[in-house]
Amino acid sequence: MFARFAVMLALFVVISLFKGSFSTLDSEVAQDVHGENYLLWMWSNRLYIYSAAALLLGLFFFLGRRKIINAKDSGSKIQQAAKNNNRPEKDADVYVSGVKVFYGSQTGTAKGFATELSKDVQTLGFPAEVIDMKDYDPDDRLADECSSQSVCVFLVATYTDGQPTENSEWFCKWLEEASTDFRYGNTFLKGLRYAVFGLGNSVYVGHYNTVGKNVDKWLWMLSAKRIMSRGEGDCNVVKSRNGSVQADFQAWKAKFLSRLKALAKGEKRSCKDEGCCKNRKKHGEEKEEKAVMQENSSEMDLIESSSEEEESVLPDEKASRSVVDVEDLGNIMNNVKKAKVRKEDQVNGQMVKLSKLNGVSKTEGEEERREMITPALREALTKQGYKLIGSHSGVKLCRWTKSMLRGRGGCYKHTFYGIESHRCMETTPSLACANKCVFCWRHHTNPVGTEWRWKMDPAEKILQDALEKHQLMIRQFRGVPGVKPERYEEGLAVKHCALSLVGEPIMYPEINTFLRLLHSHGISSFLVTNAQFPEEIRNLVPVTQLYVSVDASTKDSLKKIDRPLFKDFWPRFLDSLKALGEKRQRTVYRLTLVKAWNVEEMQAYSELIALGQPDFIEVKGVTYCGESSASSLTMANVPWHQEVVAFVQQLADMLPQYEIACEHEHSNCLLIAHTKVRAQQLNPMKKANTQPSAVTYGQNE
Numbered sequence: 001m002f003a004r005f006a007v008m009l010a011l012f013v014v015i016s017l018f019k020g021s022f023s024t025l026d027s028e029v030a031q032d033v034h035g036e037n038y039l040l041w042m043w044s045n046r047l048y049i050y051s052a053a054a055l056l057l058g059l060f061f062f063l064g065r066r067k068i069i070n071a072k073d074s075g076s077k078i079q080q081a082a083k084n085n086n087r088p089e090k091d092a093d094v095y096v097s098g099v100k101v102f103y104g105s106q107t108g109t110a111k112g113f114a115t116e117l118s119k120d121v122q123t124l125g126f127p128a129e130v131i132d133m134k135d136y137d138p139d140d141r142l143a144d145e146c147s148s149q150s151v152c153v154f155l156v157a158t159y160t161d162g163q164p165t166e167n168s169e170w171f172c173k174w175l176e177e178a179s180t181d182f183r184y185g186n187t188f189l190k191g192l193r194y195a196v197f198g199l200g201n202s203v204y205v206g207h208y209n210t211v212g213k214n215v216d217k218w219l220w221m222l223s224a225k226r227i228m229s230r231g232e233g234d235c236n237v238v239k240s241r242n243g244s245v246q247a248d249f250q251a252w253k254a255k256f257l258s259r260l261k262a263l264a265k266g267e268k269r270s271c272k273d274e275g276c277c278k279n280r281k282k283h284g285e286e287k288e289e290k291a292v293m294q295e296n297s298s299e300m301d302l303i304e305s306s307s308e309e310e311e312s313v314l315p316d317e318k319a320s321r322s323v324v325d326v327e328d329l330g331n332i333m334n335n336v337k338k339a340k341v342r343k344e345d346q347v348n349g350q351m352v353k354l355s356k357l358n359g360v361s362k363t364e365g366e367e368e369r370r371e372m373i374t375p376a377l378r379e380a381l382t383k384q385g386y387k388l389i390g391s392h393s394g395v396k397l398c399r400w401t402k403s404m405l406r407g408r409g410g411c412y413k414h415t416f417y418g419i420e421s422h423r424c425m426e427t428t429p430s431l432a433c434a435n436k437c438v439f440c441w442r443h444h445t446n447p448v449g450t451e452w453r454w455k456m457d458p459a460e461k462i463l464q465d466a467l468e469k470h471q472l473m474i475r476q477f478r479g480v481p482g483v484k485p486e487r488y489e490e491g492l493a494v495k496h497c498a499l500s501l502v503g504e505p506i507m508y509p510e511i512n513t514f515l516r517l518l519h520s521h522g523i524s525s526f527l528v529t530n531a532q533f534p535e536e537i538r539n540l541v542p543v544t545q546l547y548v549s550v551d552a553s554t555k556d557s558l559k560k561i562d563r564p565l566f567k568d569f570w571p572r573f574l575d576s577l578k579a580l581g582e583k584r585q586r587t588v589y590r591l592t593l594v595k596a597w598n599v600e601e602m603q604a605y606s607e608l609i610a611l612g613q614p615d616f617i618e619v620k621g622v623t624y625c626g627e628s629s630a631s632s633l634t635m636a637n638v639p640w641h642q643e644v645v646a647f648v649q650q651l652a653d654m655l656p657q658y659e660i661a662c663e664h665e666h667s668n669c670l671l672i673a674h675t676k677v678r679a680q681q682l683n684p685m686k687k688a689n690t691q692p693s694a695v696t697y698g699q700n701e
Helices: 001-032 035-044 046-086 107-121 138-146 168-177 210-221 246-262 274-298 305-312 316-317 326-348 364-368 377-383 397-406 412-417 461-475 483-489 509-522 534-539 555-562 571-580 602-612 641-653 674-682
Strands: 098-104 128-132 150-157 193-200 231-236 353-354 361-363 387-389 395-396 424-428 494-497 523-529 543-549 587-593 616-621 658-664 670-674
Touching: 035 316, 107 128, 107 193, 107 246, 128 616, 138 168, 138 397, 150 210, 150 377, 168 210, 193 210, 193 246, 316 602, 326 483, 377 387, 387 461, 387 602, 387 641, 397 424, 397 483, 412 616, 412 658, 412 670, 424 461, 461 483, 461 509, 483 523, 509 523, 523 587, 534 571, 571 602, 587 641, 616 641, 641 658, 641 670, 658 674, 670 674
Parallel strands: 098 128, 098 150, 150 193, 193 231, 424 494, 494 523, 523 543, 543 587, 587 616
Antiparallel strands: 353 361, 387 395, 395 424, 616 670, 658 670
């Protein structure tokens, strides 16, 4: 049809061009029919002749070219159809070529998750590779993932002060710089498909999952495409969505594997209804861009939605979720706020009663709280030799107890205060702590927190189980070669309790009840606190001996060594020392020397000692507990005993009211005593593993 129209149009143009010329030709021919007049006519009308010839020639080539193209198209369609019909299944389109799991881990949790995810991905039939971020060069290799049809998963933990872990530090640094470097451009990672799962602890309010959020943001800024929203694992069992970081990961992993199977089928986005799909298809990119811009401006979290959140959405909101009018948005937000307020009122409106024993408030709905010890934590602590009690307590046999059962020397408490180590029980009513000290000899396997928000076991039950489990461990030494029978019999009767096993015992709301129960059983109490709970120190009932850990003397060094959770850790620290000075009982400063970290702060230590005026000062060199990913300490940070002695001598010279009292070389520890205890006839510089000094305490003093 088009060809016919083109021919007719060309003839019309030619006739129009020659109409005037033909009339001229007729008159001229009538007058003169000679050939030279005909040639003269052609020359005078050459413009029309050239135009007509060019038009006809162009039309000829156009029609011929069109026939060739139509013939090729029909042939290629036939060949493609035959190829599709005969193509085997192995040549089908590949939407996911494999999964690469990158991990940034400090204590090994993220690494374990990466290995677990890799195995599950392989079970689905996809190739999977686990990659340590420190062994991967993003500058040379990450851009290749944009065209490899692979899916990259980033499991990254947040370390101290919101910083990346040591093995992911360079990767994150490169990613951050590339996201703002114009030389890379904002489309550098276009085509890269990724998913992020962050590991953190919501107790650190200002740094919770910072690394996971940043990695997600930086990848998006380089035009990488997230296949699902970022997941977050919370080590704080109170705030964890599923009860623990392990449970959070399991929930996220199930969603990821489901999304991976959908991608393998070529599905770009999973929707619940057709209207939602159309809406996302039309506005998907705009919504995603606005979401990330909102995150960058207001630090909103892109977190996986849970079934709990879906159930809490109001019916009106569910009905209008696919398309929401801007005018109705305010009403929806008001309804959500009202629902949230009602939920908080239900929690806060629970009947609160005061404990008659020590005045600590607790809710009647406490059975709804989560347990402090998660299954994974229980397994880890059990491997370390803990005998766990209830949901938040534990007991363990000290190596000095074992030593003294064999008739050998006791710990420094035996030398300093006459404590019989084989009759001492080391326990704690709270495994949680408010610090993550670099020299923690439990390698941070215990939970952390700034307040008690877990289930709570009664003090009577804790003490009963602690005594039973301690006696059970003592009975295992019956008949063991070298164990003294009389020491064995004495060891079954506990006379001393060291509340210094791990964690922060003063956090336990019923600590006063627990102490009273100890004293009623004729057991002396030695309680150690980390100087972050001044009010609890003031409210504490008298104990046999109250310790405060003074791990540093300046704000910067305390933050570096203790790594406290409280933002106002320094005022709390100073107030705790003041509270200790107000106590009318035996008090002790415990100084832990870390070489190259806090041994040069002599003047500052003397000022802190003047603030609390303790009865005793224990100065001990840090104990190296082996290599740990959670700490950067090495044997180079452990001071020699001679160095500890020199430090103590200089410190004592600066304190006119104090003098060196005892020494326990095996524990690398010295005791400084206030001059007011001279009446108790302290023997200065008493050597280790000798008879107890004259400073012995009564059992219920």
